[in-house]
Amino acid sequence: MTTQERRAALFAAAEALFGARGYDKVTMDEIATAAGMSKRTLYQTFADKNELLRELIGSSYIWPEKAFEVDSSDPVDELRLRLRVMVDHVLSVRHIGLCRLAISESTKNQGLADTFVAMGIGKSREKLIQSIERIPEKRRVLALPSEITAGMLYGATCGLRLTRALLTGAEPDIQDAYATVDTVVAATFK
Incomplete structure (x- = not known):
């Protein structure tokens, strides 16, 4: 082995x-x-x-680098696909359980919260920003910095659903999250 x-x-x-x-x-x-x-x-x-x-x-055991790989010749479609991959991961039962574990242990295990933020939130945010920056200015409906747009897209698609799942134990509706991905991408880019 x-x-x-x-x-x-x-x-x-x-x-x-x-x-x-x-x-x-x-x-x-x-x-x-x-x-x-x-x-x-x-x-x-x-x-x-x-x-x-x-x-x-x-570790990459939690979110392997290949999870970030999406293939599309259209940058807006690439962003939509990347958001769907994020929905699949962030709203999975497994990830929600790991979030609970990281939250509950972060006060006792120095550096755990920083690691979780850097490896999960930071890395996925960076990939969203990269996707947004590939989209030409003329296709952007909002004249906002890529960092702000990434935060808005993440919040609309995953943020509230993840928070609700963490606090209530309710399993997120992935199909509804996909529909939100499609709606916010169509409203944000041409």
Whole structure:
């Protein structure tokens, strides 16, 4: 088993256990057992449970780089597709669970919130901005900086839905979010 495969197995085991029982109630021994590895192997990969959590939250295991890849010759369509990919990820049951985990543990695990913001929010925001900047000025309905437009698009498509899911436990309606993507892109770009 390669180091990357070992890390992925440990991440999967930790994510499942943390989601089912909570971070504090899970031991490193239980994570190793669930991953089919020895505790020694686990500690050779991660120094402690805090490091495992930080690495899990900040890794490409959560949102692989390929998730950002969309293919369209039309820059407005590319943006629409990228927003749909974001909807799929951000509003997934898995991501909502990881958000709850990151929020609940961020006060006890220094740097966790910063890692989560940088790897998730920051990276996806950067990709949205890149997509918007590919769109010629003449196709933009609003004369706003790309950073502001990205925030508006994210907020309209994912922001409120994610907040509602985190606070109420209600599962977001992905089809409704897709319809919102189509509506806001059509209203913002020609």
